[in-house]
Amino acid sequence: xxxxxxxxxxxxxxxxxxxxxxxxxxxxxxxxxxxxxxxxxxxxxxxxxxxxxxxxxxxxxxxxxxxxxxxxxxxxxxxxxxxxxxxxxxxxxxxxxxxxxxxxxxxxxxxxxxxxxxxxxxxxxxxxxxxxxxxxxxxxxxxxxxxxxxxxxxxxxxxxxxxxxxxxxxxxxxxxxxxxxxxxxxxxxxx
Amino acid sequence: xxxxxxxxxxxxxxxxxxxxxxxxxxxxxxxxxxxxxxxxxxxxxxxxxxxxxxxxxxxxxxxxxxxxxxxxxxxxxxxxxxxxxxxxxxxxxxxxxxxxxxxxxxxxxxxx
Numbered sequence: 001x002x003x004x005x006x007x008x009x010x011x012x013x014x015x016x017x018x019x020x021x022x023x024x025x026x027x028x029x030x031x032x033x034x035x036x037x038x039x040x041x042x043x044x045x046x047x048x049x050x051x052x053x054x055x056x057x058x059x060x061x062x063x064x065x066x067x068x069x070x071x072x073x074x075x076x077x078x079x080x081x082x083x084x085x086x087x088x089x090x091x092x093x094x095x096x097x098x099x100x101x102x103x104x105x106x107x108x109x110x111x112x113x114x115x116x117x118x119x120x121x122x123x124x125x126x127x128x129x130x131x132x133x134x135x136x137x138x139x140x141x142x143x144x145x146x147x148x149x150x151x152x153x154x155x156x157x158x159x160x161x162x163x164x165x166x167x168x169x170x171x172x173x174x175x176x177x178x179x180x181x182x183x184x185x186x187x188x189x190x191x
Numbered sequence: 192x193x194x195x196x197x198x199x200x201x202x203x204x205x206x207x208x209x210x211x212x213x214x215x216x217x218x219x220x221x222x223x224x225x226x227x228x229x230x231x232x233x234x235x236x237x238x239x240x241x242x243x244x245x246x247x248x249x250x251x252x253x254x255x256x257x258x259x260x261x262x263x264x265x266x267x268x269x270x271x272x273x274x275x276x277x278x279x280x281x282x283x284x285x286x287x288x289x290x291x292x293x294x295x296x297x298x299x300x301x302x303x
Binding site: 024032034036040041046049053054057058061113114119125136143172 | 209
């Protein structure tokens with residue numbers, strides 16, 4: 001972001017704080033992608049994600065006076081989205097596992113790499129416990145370092161690191177296991 | 192392998208757009224909440240406080256009314272008792288007067 005962009009964001013924030021609805025709508029449009037993506041990957045349901053993302057922005061509207069800068073705004077949005085998503089997942093007695101065949105939305109632009117593996121990764125991430133899932137998403141979706149994740153989730157940094165380590169191991173094991181199962185299935189196929 | 196996995200994770204977790212019109216839906220929800228809530232957040236305790244005050248007033252009023260009713264009943268009892276006692280006294284006095292007027296001494300006294 002250039003200085004000019006940063007200033008325009010500060011300006012939009014100031015105008016939104018003053019009650020300018022168009023400025024607030026501009027802020028929503030600017031951050032909706034990040035908030036919705038985090039909500040979607042946490043909840044694995046488009047409708048629930050949309051509802052949660054809307055709730056985050058409604059809360060932002062009420063708390064605009066306390067938001068000091070664009071950096072603070074991004075931090076606040078990530079923190080509130082993660083917290084609300086974790087709360088909702090914990091309130092649900094047992095969240096549904098996302099089947100691998102479910103048509104989870106792929107990213108807007110075609111991604112480099114293996115699309116099947118990426119879909120499998122999304123499904124496996126949806127099966128992680130809520131806190132571990134939030135850590136993985138903040139690390140690889142929002143590109144935060146462990147210190148920032150610890151601050152966002154109000155979690156000790158060692159917990160963040162252990163969540164990351166364990167989740168990556170788990171993902172690797174499951175992907176390797178799935179690949180081995182596919183390979184052995186292929187070998188066992190009669191000619 | 193680790194780097195590959197991390198690269199694939201980043202690719203898998205790219206941002207996605209919400210359905211078109213998201214900002215308008217947020218604005219609509221904010222508007223509906225604003226109209227639904229006619230009081231700002233900091234004054235939202237007032238209706239609850241008013242309702243509690245009304246309830247307290249009703250309870251206090253009912254208590255006061257009940258006490259007054261009890262006092263009224265008590266006063267009525269006392270009045271009836273007083274009337275009964277007065278009646279008895281008047282009866283005794285009337286009988287006394289009658290006894291005096293019937294006695295011969297009172298008749299003679301008139302002749303002298």
